[in-house]
Amino acid sequence: MRINRYIASSGHCSRRRADQLIEEGRVMVNGEKAQIGMTIKKDDRVTVDGKDIAAIPDDERVVLVFHKPAGITCTSDPKRRDNIIDYIDYHKRIFTVGRLDRDSRGLILLTDDGILAHRIMHSSFGHEKEYRVTVDRPIDESFLNNMREGVMLEDQMTLPARAWQTAERTFHLVISQGLNRQIRRMCEALGFEVIDLLRVRVMHITLGSQKEGELRELSPKEKQELFKNLGMEDGRP
Numbered sequence: 001m002r003i004n005r006y007i008a009s010s011g012h013c014s015r016r017r018a019d020q021l022i023e024e025g026r027v028m029v030n031g032e033k034a035q036i037g038m039t040i041k042k043d044d045r046v047t048v049d050g051k052d053i054a055a056i057p058d059d060e061r062v063v064l065v066f067h068k069p070a071g072i073t074c075t076s077d078p079k080r081r082d083n084i085i086d087y088i089d090y091h092k093r094i095f096t097v098g099r100l101d102r103d104s105r106g107l108i109l110l111t112d113d114g115i116l117a118h119r120i121m122h123s124s125f126g127h128e129k130e131y132r133v134t135v136d137r138p139i140d141e142s143f144l145n146n147m148r149e150g151v152m153l154e155d156q157m158t159l160p161a162r163a164w165q166t167a168e169r170t171f172h173l174v175i176s177q178g179l180n181r182q183i184r185r186m187c188e189a190l191g192f193e194v195i196d197l198l199r200v201r202v203m204h205i206t207l208g209s210q211k212e213g214e215l216r217e218l219s220p221k222e223k224q225e226l227f228k229n230l231g232m233e234d235g236r237p
Contacts, residue, residue: 006040008114009055021048062092063218064110067210074099088215097121101181106199107207119230126176130201131183134170135192147173151186158186203229
């Protein structure tokens with residue numbers, strides 16, 4: 001495994017930050033200064049600022065599924081009283097995989113694995129996210145077709161999506177992008193206001209009957225399927 005990925009998979013920092021630490025001479029491998037791009041083997045000792053770090057074994061990696069209530073912010077900033085990390089109060093250091101805006105509800109993943117988080121949420125991997133959306137007035141097929149074909153947001157057209165109606169003012173939308181407040185902005189561009197936004201699925205992981213505010217860990221079987229879908233079948237990219 002390349003050293004920047006090794007450091008990132010330990011939960012210490014991102015791969016980009018790991019490269020910066022290496023360039024600053026703060027990373028040592030077996031007592032010698034690390035080099036950008038070097039490969040870390042099983043028995044190598046890696047330190048950052050003199051402290052040992054280790055990639056987290058596959059079976060110890062944390063992947064949590066949380067049903068986020070409205071009013072909780074997807075940040076770890078302790079200055080925000082409504083931050084998700086304090087709300088969950090998990091016993092290990094974790095962070096969110098992507099975001100849901102403060103007013104939205106539903107499925108949010110949390111992990112201690114930076115590489116896994118990147119592979120799930122970065123648009124280049126094209127993983128699906130499904131939402132149930134309720135707007136302020138009745139929708140029709142023209143509205144759904146616009147959502148499917150793409151909506152112009154300022155200077156950017158959203159990618160094609162799947163959409164289907166489930167009630168007079170409610171529809172499901174499946175997207176692979178993750179633009180800031182994307183669905184709310186898409187609806188606003190078409191003259192609609194979002195009343196309720198609930199994420200129900202990320203990839204194969206569904207909210208199911210999980211209640212608002214509930215937290216659960218992925219089962220070993222779910223983890224294995226997740227790693228396989230991400231091209232990380234042994235827990236490593």
